[in-house]
Amino acid sequence: MSSKSELGEFLRTRRAQLQPADVGLPVFDERRRVAGLRRDELALVAGVSESYYTRLEQGASVNASKEVLDAIARALRLDETERQHLSDLAAGVVRKGGDRVRKPAPERVSETTRQLIEAFGDTPVIVLGRRSDVLAWNRTGHALFAGHLDPHSPEHPAQRPNTARLVFRDAHTRDLYEDWRKKARDVVGRLRMAVGRHPDDPLLAALIGELVMHSPEFTALWSEHKVRAWDVANYRMRHPLVGVLDVTQQAMTVPSGRGQRMVAVTTAAAGSKAALALLARATAETTVPTAASPEQARPARARSAS
Template structure:
């Protein structure tokens, strides 16, 4: 990445967009209405709220100051009403460039990861890397999110499916979410977090460029600098095979595998959605093996009408 994409300019952009979204009334300041020339808070207002000098804050927002202290960052985060994910992102952008220059390890799925995936049984599971590349999935995970793609796609590093690319550039995935716009915001927020954590990842920068050019909606959301933590999220999905279902997606970090997460999809126990998820783990199989032997050799094989990944 060039210098314009590293942590300090990104820090200034993040501060500026967070400042613009706050109205004076939100923080107990007088609102002068039409006489205000800028959206949101002025720089001097934010500096006053955070207890720092205006000159220092301006240098910080312009990318001219060195790393701010944790105390200053916490004061700015409080003044800007940042949530936990945004606060963490602010600290990362301020002090993350040195960390980002370390050589990033190749992403691979270890036997321990595959054992972890298998432990979730018939729940859909996808293993994603720091750029949201799909590193592995089980049968149900493939069937739920990308049954129209080859099941062995994650095994080929050069052409692995990418969940962000699918959400913004793939028509099947767009139709998969009832509230696609909310899913899109979540995806962009996670990519924002990734750029803060890995500012020198060239392939990540290339992905951002590709999505910005290929999707005006992505470009608009990217400019907002919103951050989304990897945690849990509820979605209503409209699957082409098993129909509509309400799910909860859990993002779990993998120990000793920086940036890799296991995303597990569940549904309320005993619900139709849970039954639908279980169907996704079923391959096409003979309906009755004993009945098969009674049929003539030139008769078609009968199969159970369940989804196939």
């Protein structure tokens, strides 16, 4: 992945979403050759020269100041998450032109984090790495999100489930979410954030390449260049063991986790609370079957539901 091309694509897609009237520019009766704002119009609103903005969009400028980035963010009407992504992408261009970036170290869950997972009791919890690999989960976290997979798989780096891969290539996971497209958009948006923060991660690039190759749906969403923050998300899930669950998935940054996030699942719906309690009891009393790959998900799901 090229930081320069990622920055240019992000700026172009955001520029294409705005019309002159959106930023207070006069609209003339003319045949416009581009969708959205032209470069000169965006530069005018941001208060920078057209040539400078063009160089930035083309990746030819590696020294954009915070003030300039803030001005462009305001002109593009970016929200806080998009502003952070813009900053990350610009920083990636600087790193490419300067110091060599070290290969990311293998991801591990600390003993402190494992103790925190246990402290959640029967509340479903998973810990995700920078690429959305599952680094750890508790019993109910495993049962809720991927009960058809080996519960010990996060302990082996080569076998770790990846939530993005599961959402786009795993039949069981697709069936879990009533509004699968909402979940898919959230997953893609978070991967976009990861690319901005880790532009030189070869495993992240390989994951994205795999999903582009195997999933037209991923490719279409990826081309939108939208970003999503790791915060709070609400979903309706249809679990094969306990039925419908209205859940809130809340992500928290793991201290000293180098990009790791802990996702805990709660619910305010009485029926969903009872279903989660049932899931906790079921996982304590049964042995969950395993599957070796995402392609084996549907047969495993059928066995778990029978």
